[in-house]
Amino acid sequence: MPQGMSAYTTVIYDCDGVMFESFEANFAFYSRVLEKFGKPPLDRTNAETMHLLHTYSSKDVLARFFVDDPREDAALCYAASIDYRELLPFMHMEAELVETLQALYSRVNLAVCTNRSNSMELLLEDFGLTSYFSYVMTAAKVKKPKPHPEPLLKILEHYRITPGEALFVGDSVLDQRSAEAAGVPFVAYKSDLPGFAQIKHHSEILVLLENRNPSVNMLP
Incomplete structure (x- = not known):
């Protein structure tokens, strides 16, 4: 196991909203599915719907869109058939991500936990x-x-570590709730959600691991 900086041996990243700005890709993805099955188009002004498609798994999202609709399974199959390469131009990597991963790579385990x-x-x-x-x-x-x-919990089991040896970097309530339930310290990225710390830049993860510098917005 890599020797971590401080007590942490593993950093776990959420994908959407943390590693990538992916709102437009998600919007395009679900718009294709809804159009295929003659559903009303997505409403960008509906904050609840926009949050849903950006944070939940595709199975959960489509379950909401196809309530009492016998075509739900067909919609899931169609969604799985979409070539996501066509949506990659809508994805934008977050600043400092690569540089931070390069700095962490030889010192801690790096994992992804995404819906x-x-x-x-x-x-x-x-x-x-x-x-x-x-x-x-x-x-x-x-x-x-x-x-x-x-x-x-499966990630912890894979690395054979305790919850306190990991940090989970996320941006949504789903991430925060999952971390809390698993006992993993939660680092809120570009978010005011409660947890172990709040950061606005990926490079701040290095500070958390190295010396827990008080200049990082640590929560009580």
Whole structure:
């Protein structure tokens, strides 16, 4: 196991909103599904719907859009058939991510914990990030995705570590609830959610690991 800086041996990243700004890609993805099945178009002004498609697994999102609709399974199959490569131009990597991963790579375990189902590996490959992460946990690999703790618990089991040896960097209530339930310290990225710390830049993760510098917005 890599020797971590401070007590932490593992940093776990959420994908959407943390590693990538992916709102437009998610919007385009679900718009295709709804159009295919003659559903009303997405309303950008509906904050609840926009939050839903940006944070929940595709299975959960489509379950909401196809309530009491016998075509739900067909919609799931169609969604799985969409070539996500066509949506990659809508994805934008967050600033300082690569530089931070390079600094962390030889010193801690790096993992992904996302509610994406089958596009995460493609994203990592296309953006040249595959080699940094030794474990990738997706919604397709668990029975209960975030906000359930199962995805994080499986990561802890994989590395044979305790919850206190990891940090989970996320941006949503689902991430926060999953971390809390698993006992993993939660680092809120560009968010005011409660947790171990709040950061606005990826490089601040290095500060948290190295010396817990008080200049980072640590929470009581």
